[in-house]
Amino acid sequence: MKPKLVFLLLLSVVIISCKKTTIVDVAPSNSGKLIYKLTDDAGKGLPGVAISLFAYEGVYSDYQILLDKQVTDVNGQIxxxxxxPDKYLIRADSVKVNDLTYVVHEYVEVSVAATxxxxxxxTDFSAQLTITVRSYNDEKPMKSVGVMVVPTNKIYNEYTTASNSKIADYKGVTNSSGLIKIKIPCYKQYKIYLYDLVTNSGYRIHDVFDFFLEKDEKANSIMRISP
Known part of the structure; x- marks a missing residue:
């Protein structure tokens, strides 16, 4: 009887030792997710836009670390x-809407265990520029002056009314007070070109500026001209 009891005890030990136990350490996620979508004015997604994701190095930092770069899908989404969990910089340099190229540049926060x-x-990435054109000789307001807002990265050797007309982001005319208000894409470098609507000749501008405006910025400038 004793040998049989010993055998049964040994058998139970062998069976128990053959069972495999897996211990799973279930811990809450320490990461978050980011889904980004670009649309036009009507809310329709913009497909095929390259968007870069950078680590946040501070608003005034010139050094950015690229983490990822993808192209928006058919719904304009990535x-x-x-x-x-951190703050990230989103940037897209060539977003085409209504024949204008916009620069998307903004910071997005990602939280723990959240999407x-x-x-x-x-088009929300725009700014407003108000220009007053005056005569260099007597400071009188200059009405009916042709105005073009030209991206500097598109200007090459030729700088004429005809050439600028092909590349300008905006074209308009000053009112009776010599004033014009312009809504233009932000985060781009611009030159202002002023010309005579009758002769198409460019005016000499005595107050020459390059403009670089941030999102929602409103800027005012006085420009004095002579023939």
């Missing part, structure tokens, strides 16, 4: 997947 969904209109 899923950047799992990210550490951040950000949907923006490309």
């Amino acid at each position: 899923d950047f997947g799992d990210l550490n 951040t969904r950000r949907e923006v209109k490309a």
